[in-house]
Amino acid sequence: MHKFHFMLYTNFVDELRWRGMIHDLTPGTEEQLKKEMTAAYVGIDPTADSLHIGHLVSIMMLKHFQIAGHKPIALIGGATGMIGDPSGKSQERNLLDEPTLRHNQECLKAQLSRFLDFETDQPNKAELVNNYDWMKDFSFLAFIRDIGKHLTVNYMMSKDSVKKRLSAEDGSGMSFTEFTYQLVQGYDFLHLYQHKNCKLQMGGSDQWGNITTGTELIRRKLGSEENAYALTCPLITKADGGKFGKTETGNVWLDPEKTSPYAFYQFWLNCSDDDAAKYIKIFTLLSREEIDKLIEEHAQAPHLRVLQKALANDITVRVHSQEDLALAEEASQILFGKGTTEALYKLDESTLLSVFEGVPRASIGRLHLTEPLDITEFLTTYTNIFPSKSDARRMLKDNGVSLNKMKVTENTKITASDLMKSKYLLVQKGKKNYYLVVAE
Template sequence: MEFVEELRWRGMLQDIMPGTEEQLNKGVTAGYIGFDPTGDSLHVGHLTQIMTLIHFQRAGHKPVALVGGATGMIGDPSFKSAERNLLDEETLRYNVSCLEGQLRKFLNFEEGSSVRNGAVMVNNYDWFKDFKFLDFIRDVGKLITVNYMMAKDSVKKRIEGENGLSFTEFSYQLIQGYDFYYLWKHKGCMVQMGGSDQWGNIVTGAEFIRRQDGGAAYGLTTQLIKKTDGTKFGKTESGAVWLDAKKTSPYKYYQFWLNASDEDAKNWIKIFTLKTKEEIDQIIEEHDATPHLRIVQKALAQDITIRTHSEEAYQTAIKTSDFLFGGGSLDFLVDLSDAEVLDVFDGVPQFVIKKGDLHSGINILDLLAVHSGVFNSKGEARKMIQGGGVAINKQKVNNIDQQFTGTDLINGKYLIAQKGKKNYFLIIAQ
């Protein structure tokens, strides 16, 4: 399927310049998307652009991923209410290296005679680091008028807003425009792509190419992804959902997609997976027949978790979900590091006890009501144990005289207390 048509049926396409489809139909075309390294990880908000590059490459074209070491120093003002904090060069270099590693997980960067469309990674700091300010404003600034730049909606909103717009951010449009020109001239990039908020910058770049060299360049944008309930896509109560497993664990990442509403999941499975239209139609049909099984959400979560992390990470996420919300075993915890165990129980009440106290054994009532705060009193603990509502390490406690020692610790460190069916508590022996 042709690239633009692929974006259309998936509900991704927003704007497209005249002539773009004709250019792509001529043969292998290089096109780029920029990612500013404002942090050391991409998040799910970047996935739309990553998927755009993946579809671009799968359609036979050559994707260029630009990591903006230079533009990251400025900050894109597009539809933002305030100026970003400017990062130092050392932080930006570190962020760039992290983003490059993440992008390589999604795109094929192989080069050679048999691979005509291997992805390319570039950093605009490479061509800006020696660009003198006077040369820039003379050679680049003269080509685009202030009137042209101020006509962009993203700029007008900032100028009319409370915080205004600094010259630093105002210059971003010229810098990104020069990026397009540089890649057009030196890498043969005919197309720039991005989110809908980048339309003004993309048009400026194409205009720069026309005015500077009389050349033709093209562009398209993808739709802004929204949630049907009006909340921002990619945000949770705890913040952004990151692609870095250290920032957002594979389990939480999996849960983010699994918890999508039916309507969101039906839209997102088109955007964030590589499944065909026929496969997606079948999944949605099966889902609608048995919506309580959440078939669309599970298919979406499985696909994107494996591609972002790994099959192993997906399996751990499944086992974690089964453990916390079903009758799953806790055996999988043995293979996890301390950090991963703590992540599984993030948000679960945690108590620390002295490992030495376990040498001679701790009575269950003391464990739950004295050494920890699972229960407010021994009486409360006794009553619930006698009612069959207490388990330690998934084993129901029936005897109020039961003792626990160091041999009961998972990974030599943890006891998992359960009060009722879904109330978990992590007891950490130190």
């Protein structure tokens, strides 16, 4: 169902470079990739049964890697995920039981298949591995003897992630477990190097220290003529300094059950101009020429937001489907377009339902509408659209609530005649938050 092309880029690294996806790489990486088909891996924490868009950069790196004719490996960190990476802030990790781990692994693989080709009979077929498989039976004694022996504590302490924790103001310190993390991850690299001839590890820039522990371990254990490489991409940021990939409601997931295709589409559509120009290079496969052209078009008529649309379309189709995109676009058109109350009333029921598929639902007993119902009560007690009445009143006063695309005030009463198709009510909280209330 997907078509993959295996034309070798003249240079994988150059491709990533113009896309702004390279933060750092070890010397010799480019030469290695030019020399022969190479295998590379990135690690993914199996903490949930879905990827979120924070994972997307690494996945796109693997995607470009496979397109360039190399072999991508996605490593599920079943073992490392239990330890907790001290790079960046880390909370306690939960130990996943094996059934959950396997379940998550399967779900992740299904999502990864939309990007990577696991089925081809080409030699650069993508692979999925789980470090739990080789770590679970590795005894502590064997590990410290065979692996721990090759790196000095001095070396491990020189890593930024460790130094930062040791000198932390709050004095929280660092457990031995966390300290060991880099060694365990380093061993993954060694293992893949030996068993899969995997010579490169890629990841976010925060992984540099962990990755080079791996390359160092390979050299120390296997000999100085053995060479493994590291390549990292910059941390994805937003122009306003906020954290990428988060919305008010949390992570943006690839799983349509967790983040509807509509919400997913909206996330990308809402990127600022600066971000859209950056993201389109990272998250789509559009060529340099196509992107340059879009950027120029966008500059000509910024209000049309061709960049955001191209970005949102491309990713929504890849992650979901052409049909999901069409519905998301239609819903967006109705909710944000010129169309107003009339357009809304004209929709037939099935269109209305499918269009608002991804819009949060609330329901209310039909009986409550036989008498005119106070708007504040309606927004809180009956539908939970607002967490408190004060909050609802506040926003009503601020002119921030609409019903079926019409502004309402604090004194508005709701009656059965406000229902579209005698059944639905479209509530708008602020500019971008919609709720479809169904009378039952």
